[in-house]
Amino acid sequence: MSKAELTFEALTDERIARITEACTLCGKCFEACPMVPYSSAKGAEPEAVVRSVIGLLNDRPYAPEGAVWAETCQKSGVCIEACPEDVNPREMLVYAKLKLQREKQSPESRAGAGRGYFQLLSRTIRLMSAIQMEPGLWRRLTAVHGGKRREAGAVFYFGCNILQTPHILLSCMDVFDRMGLDYEVAGGMAHCCGVNHIRRGDLEAGAAMGAKSLGRFRAYSPERVITFCPTCQMQYTEYMPLYAKAELRLAGGGKAGGAGEPLPFVHITQHLAENLDLLRPLFVRPVNKRVAVHLHGGVEGVERNLRAVLAAVPGLEVAEIDQLSGHGYQCPTLVLPAAKRALRERLFASAREAGVDSLLTVYHSCHRELCAAEKDQPFRVENFMSILGEAMGFEYPDRTKTFKLYEDMDRVLGEAGDFLRAHGIEPEKAREELRAALYGEAPRPAVRA
Numbered sequence: 001m002s003k004a005e006l007t008f009e010a011l012t013d014e015r016i017a018r019i020t021e022a023c024t025l026c027g028k029c030f031e032a033c034p035m036v037p038y039s040s041a042k043g044a045e046p047e048a049v050v051r052s053v054i055g056l057l058n059d060r061p062y063a064p065e066g067a068v069w070a071e072t073c074q075k076s077g078v079c080i081e082a083c084p085e086d087v088n089p090r091e092m093l094v095y096a097k098l099k100l101q102r103e104k105q106s107p108e109s110r111a112g113a114g115r116g117y118f119q120l121l122s123r124t125i126r127l128m129s130a131i132q133m134e135p136g137l138w139r140r141l142t143a144v145h146g147g148k149r150r151e152a153g154a155v156f157y158f159g160c161n162i163l164q165t166p167h168i169l170l171s172c173m174d175v176f177d178r179m180g181l182d183y184e185v186a187g188g189m190a191h192c193c194g195v196n197h198i199r200r201g202d203l204e205a206g207a208a209m210g211a212k213s214l215g216r217f218r219a220y221s222p223e224r225v226i227t228f229c230p231t232c233q234m235q236y237t238e239y240m241p242l243y244a245k246a247e248l249r250l251a252g253g254g255k256a257g258g259a260g261e262p263l264p265f266v267h268i269t270q271h272l273a274e275n276l277d278l279l280r281p282l283f284v285r286p287v288n289k290r291v292a293v294h295l296h297g298g299v300e301g302v303e304r305n306l307r308a309v310l311a312a313v314p315g316l317e318v319a320e321i322d323q324l325s326g327h328g329y330q331c332p333t334l335v336l337p338a339a340k341r342a343l344r345e346r347l348f349a350s351a352r353e354a355g356v357d358s359l360l361t362v363y364h365s366c367h368r369e370l371c372a373a374e375k376d377q378p379f380r381v382e383n384f385m386s387i388l389g390e391a392m393g394f395e396y397p398d399r400t401k402t403f404k405l406y407e408d409m410d411r412v413l414g415e416a417g418d419f420l421r422a423h424g425i426e427p428e429k430a431r432e433e434l435r436a437a438l439y440g441e442a443p444r445p446a447v448r449a
């Protein structure tokens with residue numbers, strides 16, 4: 001295969017041709033989509049909407065409903081099960097969205113948008129980590145190891161944004177250590193999956209980043225890569241063929257070190273559920289709480305696996321609650337305001353009605369958005385990893401929630417100033433960025449993972 005045939009764009013064109021051929025325009029995906037009622041595509045004829053999407057994908061004239069639906073997609077994946085053919089409608093809409101975006105961009109603005117957002121996100125993650133962890137720990141977690149290091153049973157690919165909630169990350173590592181897992185960590189911006197560039201239309205830069213990270217995971221010859229972030233998991237499973245080919249391109253077409261071969265990515269909830277025999281003896285303390293779990297669709301098996309893990313925690317009672325789990329695949333990327341409002345209202349009302357002691361988040365990203373809500377609710381908001389820690393007898397304080405609940409930047413900087421200075425950051429200079437990260441909406445939630 002020539003290098004030109006291995007560009008991300010050429011590879012997506014191949015996928016688009018496959019989708020076009022397999023889709024029968026039955027419209028079942030559109031009918032099943034829970035986001036349609038929130039959009040102006042509501043009431044449109046399903047076949048016509050999908051026909052418009054296919055037109056858009058193939059650079060033909062298209063009716064506006066297809067574009068509206070593509071922009072409305074929040075990636076819950078409810079449509080995937082609804083499709084009777086061998087098509088992933090979520091993937092179809094990702095390409096449609098990219099086409100729309102690229103229609104509006106010059107190559108320069110595309111590259112600038114990806115780079116600009118990446119820099120902003122890096123800075124936010126750095127600051128949020130710096131108010132909560134020592135520089136030595138930061139360096140250890142985000143170190144990049146080039147070349148072949150050692151063989152490890154697993155790589156824990158924690159992504160980047162979980163660094164904003166270190167208590168969750170450290171809890172995962174503590175649990176893995178207690179389970180005796182032979183693993184290495186890989187995360188931070190140097191191990192980006194490339195999604196931030198790809199979502200802004202800079203396909204090649206994003207693919208190159210994701211492929212480079214893939215190579216770094218391979219350096220440990222792991223049996224599996226364990227993820228936490230739903231975006232990382234979705235990217236590397238749904239688009240693995242594209243990343244693997246991008247990796248081959250980076251390697252000049254050679255397959256050294258396994259380049260181009262698929263690598264199994266497994267969400268942490270699956271890894272834990274598959275190892276309940278190792279977990280059970282580690283649960284040495286009862287957790288006498290009634291809890292409910294905040295769920296999203298999007299990543300296969302998370303709900304089932306998490307239920308199995310929580311059922312093994314002694315004393316824990318898990319209440320079933322009515323919630324809108326088809327609204328997005330995580331809270332921050334659910335950017336339709338009415339859908340976000342509806343999700344929260346239903347979730348909090350159901351948890352109150354169920355009389356829970358704690359509402360459990362699964363993803364770090366949802367935790368960041370929801371944790372401070374406990375000030376107005378009769379229950380706590382905790383991450384499920386904190387519950388596992390409690391059952392094992394350890395606790396990492398949730399400083400993200402503490403700082404959010406303060407609603408007071410002077411108090412945050414007063415307590416975190418020494419940490420910031422140790423990272424070489426002057427607290428006052430970080431004030432406004434930290435305010436935005438803790439109490440505002442920065443960086444733009446549409447693309448936070």
Ligand code: SF4
Pocket residue numbers: 032033034035072073074075076077078079080089090093
């Ligand atoms: S992924 Fe979710 S939001 Fe997107 S089209 Fe499918 S059902 Fe609708």
Ligand code: SF4
Pocket residue numbers: 022023024025026027028029030050082083084085087088089092
């Ligand atoms: S459900 Fe599948 S086959 Fe039917 S229109 Fe949607 S993508 Fe095409």
